[in-house]
Amino acid sequence: MPEFGFSEAQEMLRREAERFCQKEVITGAKERDRKEEIPRELVRKMGENGLLGLNVPERYGGQPADWISVSVVVEELGKGDPLIALIPLFPILFSIALKDCSEEVRQEWLPALVKGEKIACFSLTEPDCGSDAGSLKTRAIRKGDYYIFNGEKTSITFGMMADVALVFAKTDPSAPRGRGVSCFLVPLDLPGITRSKFADMGLKAAGRASLIMDDVKVPAKYLVSEEGKGFKMAMEHMDFLRVGVSLAPLALAETALNEAMNYARQRTAFGKPIAKFEGISYKLAEAATLIETGKLLCYHAFWMMDQHMPNTKEVAMCKWWCPWVAAKVVHDCLLIFGHIGYSEEFAMERRLRDVIGFEMADGTADIMKLIIA
Structure with missing residues (x-):
């Protein structure tokens, strides 16, 4: 650098x-x-x-x-x-x-x-294939100037509120796994689309949803690139999303850590601030170190994109490490606050619920480790 x-x-x-x-x-x-x-x-x-x-x-x-x-x-x-x-x-x-x-x-x-007049979402995951994205079953069959969509996408962030989605579907059902997949821009007000909301423990405002498509007519002009190039496009475009999905919860963990440090300086027990006890101070020191290493991973991955360098390995490192760090740090910070951290009156319990969701979003830790290996 x-x-x-x-x-x-x-x-x-x-x-x-x-x-x-x-x-x-x-x-x-x-x-x-x-x-x-x-x-x-x-x-x-x-x-x-x-x-x-x-x-x-x-x-x-x-x-x-x-x-x-x-x-x-x-x-x-x-x-x-x-x-x-x-x-x-x-x-x-x-x-x-x-x-x-x-x-x-x-x-x-x-x-x-x-x-900000319209909101978008990314629709790749299906009920029977998440990490195994090459096995998707949604079909988009060309008929004249339209493609007819049938299938279900699931676990779509912003799915309940989005106006438009990037949807990946099989345009050649006879093609082998990972082939014959195309990408489409799909307006979500088209007839035949219904949405079903998840009742999640965290990230409740995300409106995570399933999108069910029943004979949905999508104009052919909304085909992105060419037929059959969708899977390659999805894999290429996941990297910057994954780094963002890694950095966002890490930033929230830093907020939690700063609040926990301030609380530990003010809260006294046995005649002195609890920050003076190694059981607390070591947790804070470890959390600060973990967050800093995660941020460096993320910024390095983004820097590599600016240099037009391949960075799939570094992106995978970000995605498994940073959400895990965020969940650990926020959990430890909640415990430092004690019973008040567990209360809905304060932000810490909501933060813990939220950061856990990022451990699954856009690829689990196990899948990321497979990519690295």
Whole structure:
């Protein structure tokens, strides 16, 4: 690395994201969890503040940015709510995916995603295949100017609120495993689509859902790239999403750690602050070290993307390590707070529920270790 730190522009972006998080994200986290929804007004405010257009071409309302700048925004928003930190990643994903679509399709969707007027989701997982993505069963059969979709996608983050999805389906049912898969942009208001919400322990505002498609007619113009290239596209585009999904819960764990350190300095037992006891101070020291190592992994993976270097191994390291660290750190911080940390009146129990979900999202630790090995 020629430098080890943020540029002036990245630092300005970091401060802007930090201000937005303090004003708009942290204050409403408890209410979003209770209502199990993300207000669309919050997403629009993210667009107005330029947080949704990073790495999206200017002609669609975006702005040029490197991957380190993207990671800065994810980290700062994640300190308040890791779920909100994921939203800026989806306009980037659609911008990359739609580069082979018509200009008409790009103009239809990208400006709306950048402004926060529309919300997107990624639909790959199915009831019978999660990590084994090559075995998906959803079908998209060409009939004239349309593809007819039948099947079910499941565990879709933002599935209940999204306006559009990237959907992967078999266009050649006779093709072997991993072949004959194509990617489509699917507006979720089309007839024949129904949604079913999960009752989750955490990340309740995510609206995690199943999407059931029954003879859904999708215009052929929404085919992304060419038939049969969907599986390769999914594997190529997962990397930056996985790093974001790793960094977001880690940022929340850092917030939990800072609160636990402050509490440990103030809370007294046996005549002195509990931070003076090695049983507490060692936990805090270990947590700080674990978080720092995780952040370095994530920033290194994003830096490698900026250098156009292959980084699948490093991404997998991020994805198994960082959510595990986040869950461990938040759990330890909750125990330091004791019984009040267990109460719904405070944020710690919600944070623990939330970070656990990231251990499964976009690939489990076991699958990531297989990739590394």
